[in-house]
Amino acid sequence: MIQRSRKMPVRGFKSHLFSIWVMFALFLFVGFAVLLIILDIAYVDREAFHEALSSPEIWASAKLSVISSVTTVVICMFFAIPMGYALSRYRFPAHTLVDSIVDIPIIFPPLIIGLSLLIFFQTGFGNWLEKHGIEFVYQPAGIVLCQFLTAASFGIRTVNTAFDRIDPRLEHVALTLGCTQWGAFFRIALPMARNGIVAGAILTWARAFGIFGPLMVFVGAVRMRTEVLPTTIYLEQSIGHIEVALAVAVMMIAIAIAALVSIRLLGLRYES
Secondary structure, three states: OOOOOOOOOOOOHHHHHHHHHHHHHHHHHHHHHHHHHHHHHHHOOHHHHHHHHHOHHHHHHHHHHHHHHHHHHHHHHHHHHHHHHHHHHOOOOOHHHHHHHHOHHHHOOHHHHHHHHHHHOOOHHHHHHHHOOOOOOOOHHHHHHHHHHHHHHHHHHHHHHHHHOOOHHHHHHHHHOOOOHHHHHHHHHHHHOHHHHHHHHHHHHHHHHOOOHHHHHHOOOOOOOOOOHHHHHHHHHHOOOHHHHHHHHHHHHHHHHHHHHHHHHHHHHHHO
């Protein structure tokens, strides 16, 4: 009979107390979040869901939410992929400062973005853009602009992390074998970062889909024009339709959970 040379660590009272503490904090937070979702679902009856699904205003806001958020994701990824790669592979003066500025929209309240945009379009250059037909203030295009500035940092940071996980020596080997910088990027780095880029796109979309504050300041909440699902919740609640507002909120919660689960599955696949 083979005797084990290593003894299992003895867990004393303090170790068990530590485990109880951390698990209590975890389940208390998760339990409260789940409780809130359950209460929201229980509060909404079938008629509220039917009213929400049959309302032309809500359907229009849902359509605008999808179109604007998908457009935002495309624009964000157009910037996130080269920016994430640059932050991962290049070191330049003020790199730390630039890297920090990228994260500013994550830290600052989103309302500041809407207010800053409103001020920008009151300047000389902003007025010049408006006079030449490039209109954003209280326009549907302003929704995409708000979503882009609010959500782009999430995509950039996720893509940056994906490129950080790739060994640069693989690209260096490709360069020594005659591959150009463009070829090394598109044949080596980009395919290997694919899952991280997709996760960044999903996270960007989820963030853009749910913003509220900047939109109220910059584009307003005009029904059938600049109304999206977050502003629908506000409008329905403001006129006393609590059940309908909660029905829309429950649908958005379901979408958010689906997006987060997709990110987790992609993350597990990326790590494997």
